Amino acid sequence: MRHTLSILVENEPGVLSRVAGLFSGRGFNIESLNVAPTLEEGVSLMTISTTGDELIIEQIIKQLRKLVTVIKVVDMNEHKTVQREMVLLKVNAEDSRRAEVLRIVDIFRCKVVDVSGNDLTVESTGDQGKITALIQLLTRFGIKEIARTGVVSMKRSMQ
Amino acid sequence: MELTGAQIFLECLKKEGVQHIFGFPGGVVIPIYDELPKHPEITHYLVRHEQGAAHMADGYARATGKVGVCLVTSGPGATNTVTGIATAYMDSIPMVVFTGQVPVGLIGNDAFQEVDIVGITRPCTKHNYLVKDVTKLAQTIKEAFYLASSGRPGPVLVDLPKDVLTATAEFKYPRSVSIRSYKPHESPSVPQIRKALDLIRSAERPMFYSGGGVITANASEELTWLAKNLDIPVASTLMGLGAFPGNDPLWLGMLGMHGTYCANKAIQECDVLIAVGARFDDRVTGKLSSFAPHAKIVHMDIDPTSIRKNVKVDVPIVADCRMALKALHDEAEPNLKKKGWLKSHAAWLKQIAAWRKDHPLTYIKDPAKKIIKPQQVVETIYELTKGDAIIATEVGQNQMWAAQFYHYHKPRTLITSGGLGTMGYGFPAAIGAKAAWPDKLVIDVAGDGSIQMCIQELATAVCYGFDVKIVILNNGYLGMVRQWQELFYDKNYCATCMEFQPDFVKLAESYGAAGFRISDPAKLKGTLKKAFAVKKPVIVDVTCAQEENVYPMVPAGASLSDMLLV
Ligand SMILES: Cc1ncc(C[n+]2csc(CCOP(=O)(O)OP(=O)(O)O)c2C)c(N)n1
Ligand SMILES: [Mg+2]
Numbered sequence: 253m254r255h256t257l258s259i260l261v262e263n264e265p266g267v268l269s270r271v272a273g274l275f276s277g278r279g280f281n282i283e284s285l286n287v288a289p290t291l292e293e294g295v296s297l298m299t300i301s302t303t304g305d306e307l308i309i310e311q312i313i314k315q316l317r318k319l320v321t322v323i324k325v326v327d328m329n330e331h332k333t334v335q336r337e338m339v340l341l342k343v344n345a346e347d348s349r350r351a352e353v354l355r356i357v358d359i360f361r362c363k364v365v366d367v368s369g370n371d372l373t374v375e376s377t378g379d380q381g382k383i384t385a386l387i388q389l390l391t392r393f394g395i396k397e398i399a400r401t402g403v404v405s406m407k408r409s410m411q
Numbered sequence: 412m413e414l415t416g417a418q419i420f421l422e423c424l425k426k427e428g429v430q431h432i433f434g435f436p437g438g439v440v441i442p443i444y445d446e447l448p449k450h451p452e453i454t455h456y457l458v459r460h461e462q463g464a465a466h467m468a469d470g471y472a473r474a475t476g477k478v479g480v481c482l483v484t485s486g487p488g489a490t491n492t493v494t495g496i497a498t499a500y501m502d503s504i505p506m507v508v509f510t511g512q513v514p515v516g517l518i519g520n521d522a523f524q525e526v527d528i529v530g531i532t533r534p535c536t537k538h539n540y541l542v543k544d545v546t547k548l549a550q551t552i553k554e555a556f557y558l559a560s561s562g563r564p565g566p567v568l569v570d571l572p573k574d575v576l577t578a579t580a581e582f583k584y585p586r587s588v589s590i591r592s593y594k595p596h597e598s599p600s601v602p603q604i605r606k607a608l609d610l611i612r613s614a615e616r617p618m619f620y621s622g623g624g625v626i627t628a629n630a631s632e633e634l635t636w637l638a639k640n641l642d643i644p645v646a647s648t649l650m651g652l653g654a655f656p657g658n659d660p661l662w663l664g665m666l667g668m669h670g671t672y673c674a675n676k677a678i679q680e681c682d683v684l685i686a687v688g689a690r691f692d693d694r695v696t697g698k699l700s701s702f703a704p705h706a707k708i709v710h711m712d713i714d715p716t717s718i719r720k721n722v723k724v725d726v727p728i729v730a731d732c733r734m735a736l737k738a739l740h741d742e743a744e745p746n747l748k749k750k751g752w753l754k755s756h757a758a759w760l761k762q763i764a765a766w767r768k769d770h771p772l773t774y775i776k777d778p779a780k781k782i783i784k785p786q787q788v789v790e791t792i793y794e795l796t797k798g799d800a801i802i803a804t805e806v807g808q809n810q811m812w813a814a815q816f817y818h819y820h821k822p823r824t825l826i827t828s829g830g831l832g833t834m835g836y837g838f839p840a841a842i843g844a845k846a847a848w849p850d851k852l853v854i855d856v857a858g859d860g861s862i863q864m865c866i867q868e869l870a871t872a873v874c875y876g877f878d879v880k881i882v883i884l885n886n887g888y889l890g891m892v893r894q895w896q897e898l899f900y901d902k903n904y905c906a907t908c909m910e911f912q913p914d915f916v917k918l919a920e921s922y923g924a925a926g927f928r929i930s931d932p933a934k935l936k937g938t939l940k941k942a943f944a945v946k947k948p949v950i951v952d953v954t955c956a957q958e959e960n961v962y963p964m965v966p967a968g969a970s971l972s973d974m975l976l977v
Contacts, residue, residue, distance in 0.1 A: 262592060270533060277534050307719060314716040320538040323592040
């Protein structure tokens with residue numbers, strides 16, 4: 253099963269490789285990983301999306317907590333959350349099919365952020381379901397390039 | 412007054428009460444060596460290879476429970492310690508390794524003797540630091556010692572760039588440390604302790620599975636009290652030997668791959684298994700799906716990751732082993748006199764006695780009395796020392812025989828590389844133990860292969876008068892690997908025969924140590940006795956039966972029920 257883990261870490265050199273090394277060294281899987289500073293100076297938030305059975309996820313969380321530079325680990329699957337990912341897609345859009353692409357872009361409430369004669373660059377934000385569906389629909393036009401941020405997640409105020 | 416980084420470094424060690432450093436100098440750490448003579452309270456032992464320094468610090472730590480310290484230079488000096496660090500890491504040994512580093516400004520430039528030792532050792536240290544600013548030095552060293560020795564102990568590495576050692580700062584040693592992201596969970600939850608006790612008192616066939624954590628936590632007294640008062644037999648891992656007296660009627664022996672028949676049978680038949688400071692390593696459990704099939708499991712360990720890593724546990728208790736066992740004691744003691752509070756274990760203990768009688772640890776002696784069996788050597792060492800020595804081991808058959816045929820009655824009397832299985836560990840570790848206990852007899856039970864991996868430390872031993880006794884069980888083979896080839900690879904003894912060997916007696920003598928050779932069983936005891944009385948480091952080269960195997964043996968991946976016996 254897929255789990256999203258929010259990990260607060262001391263923002264010091266090497267912290268990313270401590271976390272990444274833990275995953276690779278122990279054969280755990282990383283689907284996506286996102287790191288950025290928080291409001292507190294010196295503290296960063298990592299969001300890791302990973303898969304594994306219950307025992308593996310438990311082991312991942314415990315191993316993360318054991319790292320001296322990890323302050324806090326939350327398994328977001330145990331909470332009601334808002335989850336978002338942003339994706340940039342460069343899609344083929346020849347004149348003949350451009351309208352069709354734009355219609356999908358519209359339905360998904362994406363933004364067109366760059367245009368050329370042959371393609372459109374589309375920005376979309378959403379949960380994993382939406383991003384997957386969008387990619388599926390645009391695949392038949394030919395996706396030339398893709399860049400994804402990986403998922404970020406926040407607990408809802410009303411649990 | 413401002414001090415240099417090198418001076419601060421030594422002041423910090425003094426504050427930590429460090430008396431022994433095992434080290435080897437090089438360009439970037441000269442500033443420390445330049446100050447060292449001003450600190451007569453710290454003795455520095457110059458080793459012959461940095462791996463030796465790391466193992467010595469580790470052996471010192473295992474023999475005392477204190478933090479072992481080693482100091483080496485950058486680059487190759489640092490990489491040479493890696494095996495020693497990984498060895499300590501696998502066995503949770505408190506150790507602080509100081510490595511020199513090129514000046515901060517040169518880091519990342521492939522400078523002369525630069526390696527990213529912090530990167531290299533990240534997966535085999537509990538934590539590590541690169542100190543980039545002399546004002547952070549004291550704080551970092553304080554944290555390093557705290558991390559190494561608290562919670563589940565382990566090695567911590569501190570990398571010291573040369574310019575940090577020469578820069579100056581005000582010296583202030585922090586009194587205490589608090590790391591917000593590191594708070595070991597030491598005291599057990601009382602409801603969990605009660606749950607465990609309920610399980611234990613209703614058990615008909617309980618047993619303890621005691622590990623290295625019992626020794627680390629100094630919990631041997633608590634374990635022994637519980638075993639004796641609740642009438643529960645004890646088996647232990649290699650790392651746990653010595654935590655429970657090896658001559659007690661409740662003692663089952665070592666368990667696992669080369670464990671005793673009765674310990675492994677007991678695991679397979681017990682109804683409650685109390686694991687203390689152990690981690691269900693594959694060498695102990697054999698095939699997991701058939702491990703302890705009838706048992707409810709109580710698992711006490713300070714490290715939450717050890718719990719439910721390999722097996723499902725019924726009552727997990729995350730705590731310091733000593734505090735957990737003490738809490739069990741406190742809950743149990745007032746009830747001991749109540750009739751019927753504890754189920755009788757008489758039938759269980761009778762069954763165990765029968766197993767022990769049916770298949771005791773044994774070997775076949777040479778009927779012609781011409782050839783020495785390696786097991787016999789270990790038995791004789793036990794006879795001569797009565798368990799009062801510190802035994803270090805190398806790795807392989809020698810290690811297993813030392814575990815089986817010597818009986819350990821006190822904690823910290825067996826010093827062996829369990830988790831990593833590092834050949835070459837025993838001798839330098841024995842030197843570390845000897846530095847801690849100069850008046851104790853310290854013996855390295857060695858193999859002819861392993862001893863050659865850190866033999867250069869004979870110079871260190873002779874130089875500082877560490878009269879460690881090396882007893883080589885010389886079978887002319889990398890015996891343990893040969894045993895696997897014999898049993899599982901059609902006797903294809905490829906690359907395991909030690910066709911060429913040095914003359915160990917002359918080698919000892921050339922270093923200024925003493926050398927003995929024994930090949931006649933009749934002379935075994937007398938010569939060993941003589942060798943142990945010599946006030947110098949000694950090598951005793953015992954020519955042994957070449958193709959002797961370690962039994963019992965549970966083949967890798969097989970169930971504990973499937974033991975090969977003598
Ligand atoms: C550094 C290292 N290299 C390789 C091994 C693999 N290994 C395990 S036991 C063993 C044989 C050891 O031979 P020896 O020291 O003669 O001991 P014996 O088994 O003969 O008693 C080897 C090669 C190891 N444990 N450590
Ligand atoms: Mg050998």
